[in-house]
Amino acid sequence: MSTKAQTIFSLIEEIAPKYCAEEWDNVGLMVGRYNRDVSRILISLELNSDVLKEAVQNNIDLIITHHPLIFNPLKNIRYDIPQGKYVYELIKNNIDLYSCHTNLDASRDGLNDYIALKLGLKDIDILDIIGRDSYKKLVVFVPKGYEEIVRNALGNAGAGFIGNYSHCTFMTDGKGTFLPHEGSNPFLGNIGKIEETDEYRIETIVPDRLLKKAVTAMLKVHPYEEVAYDIYPLENEGKVYGIGRIGYTDNEYNLYEYALNVKQLLGLKEVRIGGEVEKKIKKVAVVNGSGGSYVSKAYYAGADVLVTGDVSYHQYQDAKALGLAVIDAGHYGTEKHFVQFMSRYLKEAAHEKNLDYEVIESQVDLSPFITY
Structure with missing residues (x-):
């Protein structure tokens, strides 16, 4: 069994959104693809030749590091220098590499x-x-009987979070009208006839970083063929x-x-x-x-x-x-804890969301100095 890499990246970006990264930084997928199946993950502070050997020996599919392998755009990939050699070895051994750096440093609970x-x-x-986080107001119109499933889908996708309260929405009832045309497949009513039905207007607040996820979740459970929804900009001050x-x-x-x-x-x-x-x-x-x-x-x-x-x-x-x-x-002394932090987080996420992957903590000592 395995889990798609994109699912794992989304888990990481829930606690380390990419927009939290410093402008000079490079975070996210360094080498690999989003749609691959991942069974075994190795967590390391950074990538070097010893970590790569460890990954190959343990049949690793994905390495997650704190320090990015690639900071600046590559003009060439030379096998005779470390960076190019690492890229080559990753590709040759079918191992993906993902990094979360200053976005994990800056984010709340990072x-x-x-x-x-x-x-x-x-x-x-x-x-x-x-x-600071920015927000949107998401409004969707739902036929009676489907309001709860849509509300839950939005809340479970991260919409409606205000302070220590989740799944916050406001709902009013009204009448919706529509005229199905040829080629449509209406959930209610008949082609060529104006339909009037009882509907609810559900509105909620969504962080920009979760807007796409919330809309996708809402559309997935909404019964209408064409869903009427609106997105409004907000000036609410979000979390810093x-x-x-x-x-x-x-x-x-x-x-x-x-x-x-x-x-x-x-x-x-x-x-x-x-x-x-x-x-x-x-x-x-x-x-x-x-x-x-x-x-x-x-x-x-x-x-x-x-x-x-x-x-x-x-x-x-x-x-x-x-x-x-x-x-x-020390740089290493204050950041070596990334391995434990990320390992624990991904293991807990796998348990909570019933995902199937194994997380391994790198045993390579990356401490740069010996003190005499």
Whole structure:
């Protein structure tokens, strides 16, 4: 048994919509096709020769990574350089490659939130807002007796979500009229005769990213041959998304104590500390991956410390001048948790939706350095 790749990609994009990605990023299907059957999935932080060998040995159909293999358009595919060789090996072994990068970092309940929660932060908010969801109003006219099945189809497709409430709709009744012409196959009435029937007007709110899915689900269960529906733009302010998170620890620590806490909670061998070891830590900014450029935003958001990776000498000096402590847990150290996060999500989705695929976590150690 297997599941279509498109179904798996749609699952991922429910928690990591492509529109959440930074403009410079490249996310989605890197190599492969949407309509293939997938039985075995390998999750890895990124792709290299060892991960490829692991995929071949385990008869993998699809590799899902956080870091994209292809950032810029390819002008050639050379087998004598790593990127071209990886593309060649993927195609030769019939393995697809999909990546979700900054879209997963920026989205609500994505990787930044996952790391913040692993660190035990409370009252978590976004550090750097980069965008906001937009909405449409979807209105459809339904004959009496079919209102419940259409409402449920819309709600199950993600329409009608307001705050912590789902399946929100408003319904009014009225009279619908139509004249079936030759070549039509009317659900009600006769060709050449105006039909008048009792109908409901059902309206709901839909995020732009789910509009196509909601309309498709509605059309699938609607009994009419030609469905009358309207789509209106809305100015409602949707959910924000962005890079980094900021929140509070349960207890107050000094910098040294909190660094040890970060080291333990993220399962690291070491962390680097920048700042006075006795500095009091309560409000924490977190940016997984390379977040040294967020020093100023963390400071102006009121953070006592920035937990991130890849902090440069000059970025540390900027933090020191501002009085902001820094804990550099490493790019790999703050993003290796992608494997566990995505594996757990896809396994739970398979169970909930009765999908048939196996998820395997890569065992390749991608840590770039050995410390002596």
